[in-house]
Amino acid sequence: MTAARAAGSVGSAGSAGSAETAGAAGGGARAPRRRPDLGKWFTWAALAWLFAPIAGMVVFSFNDIQGRQNVTWQGFTLKWYGQAFAYADLNQALLNTLALGVLTMLIAGTIGSLLGLALGRHRFRGRGTTNLVMFAAIAAPEVVLGAALLSLFLTVNVTTGFTTTLIAHVMFTLSFVAITVRARVLTLDPALEEAARDLGAGPWETFRLVTFPLLLPAIMAGGLLALALSVDDFIITTFVSGDTTTFPLWIWGATRVGIPPQVNVMGALIFGLGVLLAACNVLLARRRR
Known part of the structure; x- marks a missing residue:
């Protein structure tokens, strides 16, 4: 009986020690840090670099300019179209x-x-x-x-x-x-x-x-x-x-x-036509699938 109790005590102590060790190891481990997705940021930066001038052209095609210098925003208008x-x-x-x-x-x-x-x-x-x-x-x-x-x-x-x-x-x-x-x-x-x-x-x-x-x-x-x-x-x-x-x-x-307003207007119209043709191409490709 005495030997059995001693063996049980030793087993319990070993189990408790293993649990504490595992808990300490688990608590000390740190979650790995997520690295920034450089490819994603580079893609967005490249798209911004490409489309920023086009966006500016489209915006200033609605600018109510006075004179020939279309470089400052003076109000919204559709008259140039x-x-x-x-x-x-x-x-x-x-x-x-x-x-x-x-x-x-x-x-x-x-x-x-x-x-x-x-x-x-x-x-x-x-x-x-x-x-x-x-x-x-x-x-x-x-x-x-x-x-x-x-x-x-x-x-x-x-x-x-x-x-x-x-x-x-x-x-x-x-x-x-x-x-x-x-x-x-x-x-x-x-x-x-x-x-x-x-x-x-x-x-x-x-x-x-x-x-x-x-x-x-x-x-x-x-x-x-x-x-x-x-x-x-x-x-x-x-x-x-x-x-x-x-x-x-x-x-x-x-x-x-x-910079005559017609320059931005014609550029916006040509860009819009290109976007429309690309969208039609995508829709036709999806229907074929």
Whole structure:
């Protein structure tokens, strides 16, 4: 009995000591600190850096300014949206820009798509050199391209204007379309075209029913990219436009003597149109899923 009681006492004391030790260890442990999510903060900072000027442009498009300096807030108004097309030279610049963009999209889209298809599908002499020229045209600074094109037009005694601007826009956007389509061609499955030929389709039917639908997204992407680059271009256009004024050139000339409210209004409208198109694209993608 005495030995049993002694063993029980020792066991109880050991259990109590283990519990106290565990409690002390648990009380002394600290919860790990959460490290700040630097990636999240960097993302928000980058977005703020990108969209702060756009937000300022949209806000000041509603500013009731007096004079030509639109740099201080003087009240809310919508009258500038009613006078967005009040300047005849602005309207002409917008028409020139739209015409150049659409023509560039059609011409560069067609030639660039054919060139991209040839570079991605066929092997011919000079293929590597052509690829190098395509990438060099993208990597070259626009100042160099603009100066080179102006020198070319002056050498052959061509008067700069709308036509030379269109030629320049097609030349520097062609590479973007060709490389976009070429990248898509390289990912096509040859078995699809082989299956079409096995089923009796000729070369034209195979291209029309199989190849072209598969390339259509890349062709549209390249064409829209050419349109955006043409509408946005300023440097090359400055060299070769002559007496033709585009929207970027009009904005640059207008801001030299002030900041007309129409500049912010047109910028806000163009940005809103871009947001609307992006939203429609997202909605269509969700419906397809």
